[in-house]
Amino acid sequence: MKILGIVAGRHGGNSEILVKEALLAAQAKGAECKMINLFDYHIEHCTGCESCTMQMGEVAMDPTKKYRGCVLKNKDDMDKIVNEMQTCAGVIIGVPTYDLTPSSLYLKFAQRFLAYELSFRLEIGDVQEDPHTVAGLIAVGGSCHDWQTLTLEAMGATMFTQSVIVVDQMMATRNGRPGNVLLRPEQLERAHKMGENVVEAASTPVEERRWMGDPDQGLCPNCHSGLIFRGEEHWDGLQYPFECAVCGAGGDLVKGEDGKIRFVLAENGLARDRNVNESRALHLKEIVETRIDFMKRQGEIQELKQHYKEVTFPAI
Ligand SMILES: Cc1cc2nc3c(=O)[nH]c(=O)nc-3n(C[C@H](O)[C@H](O)[C@H](O)COP(=O)(O)O)c2cc1C
Numbered sequence: 001m002k003i004l005g006i007v008a009g010r011h012g013g014n015s016e017i018l019v020k021e022a023l024l025a026a027q028a029k030g031a032e033c034k035m036i037n038l039f040d041y042h043i044e045h046c047t048g049c050e051s052c053t054m055q056m057g058e059v060a061m062d063p064t065k066k067y068r069g070c071v072l073k074n075k076d077d078m079d080k081i082v083n084e085m086q087t088c089a090g091v092i093i094g095v096p097t098y099d100l101t102p103s104s105l106y107l108k109f110a111q112r113f114l115a116y117e118l119s120f121r122l123e124i125g126d127v128q129e130d131p132h133t134v135a136g137l138i139a140v141g142g143s144c145h146d147w148q149t150l151t152l153e154a155m156g157a158t159m160f161t162q163s164v165i166v167v168d169q170m171m172a173t174r175n176g177r178p179g180n181v182l183l184r185p186e187q188l189e190r191a192h193k194m195g196e197n198v199v200e201a202a203s204t205p206v207e208e209r210r211w212m213g214d215p216d217q218g219l220c221p222n223c224h225s226g227l228i229f230r231g232e233e234h235w236d237g238l239q240y241p242f243e244c245a246v247c248g249a250g251g252d253l254v255k256g257e258d259g260k261i262r263f264v265l266a267e268n269g270l271a272r273d274r275n276v277n278e279s280r281a282l283h284l285k286e287i288v289e290t291r292i293d294f295m296k297r298q299g300e301i302q303e304l305k306q307h308y309k310e311v312t313f314p315a316i
Contacts, residue, residue: 003198
């Protein structure tokens with residue numbers, strides 16, 4: 001069983017220490033572990049060229065066409081890293097919180113996943129076998145939850161394109177200087193447990209896998225995120241009173257007899273579960289419809305675009 005540790009924090013820093021602790025536990029359970037620190041790799045920013053999704057659409061309509069992948073494929077280390085990820089049974093990812101969110105290094109890395117969408121690569125035979133990868137996510141910050149409100153949720157949001165199921169996550173709090181976490185044995189212990197959990201989940205038949213983290217973590221019973229927002233109408237008319245910002249589960253906030261607020265899923269509450277390939281395919285339908293409308297109205301757009309082309313402001 002291959003487990004890959006991915007660190008987006010400083011060398012010798014808190015994220016790295018926690019990922020190493022989790023990997024030690026995984027190794028003790030028999031896993032073959034590797035670890036990378038993203039600071040050691042060359043990673044280009046996604047330029048938003050949309051070449052990958054345009055190609056995916058073309059190949060889906062005409063399977064004789066060849067998918068060439070990301071236009072940056074031979075310009076950096078992404079291909080090497082993602083190809084490794086897509087043969088791993090588990091990943092353990094440690095990311096520092098910067099301004100409540102994952103560090104830009106991690107986001108730069110994860111926002112290149114689109115060109116490597118696993119379900120698409122499997123469909124066209126670019127990847128031979130679904131690794132059914134599970135993940136343990138570690139967010140690290142100098143503060144408590146109140147200053148790390150978006151890190152785990154944003155990390156979770158980067159897992160869908162890789163079809164990676166998050167089975168455990170932890171937030172390591174009050175770790176400012178590198179090595180601070182060494183003063184927090186309970187956090188090291190929790191990371192160790194995560195390593196064991198990831199191996200156990202990866203050893204369990206895919207259909208029987210379940211959440212292995214704290215059962216009370218977050219509000220969403222589907223993905224355990226804490227971010228629930230008031231739902232608005234979707235492109236096809238679907239609407240829920242409330243939705244999970246991460247997985248897209250829909251339902252309502254209900255006060256139980258114990259006085260606690262819970263997010264209770266609607267009967268069709270998992271219709272947009274982003275963890276499920278078929279639900280994500282519906283989102284692809286939305287993208288295609290938007291694109292078709294755009295293509296149809298080219299004349300109109302070109303005319304309006306001219307105005308903005310002519311407007312200029314001094315840069316600095
Ligand atoms: C630019 C920057 C912004 C930060 N913002 C936050 C923050 O919003 N919340 C928080 O809890 N910690 C914040 N921190 C602290 C880091 O998350 C903390 O030092 C962490 O231990 C770094 O992880 P590392 O040791 O793995 O590099 C910030 C640090 C930097 C450099």
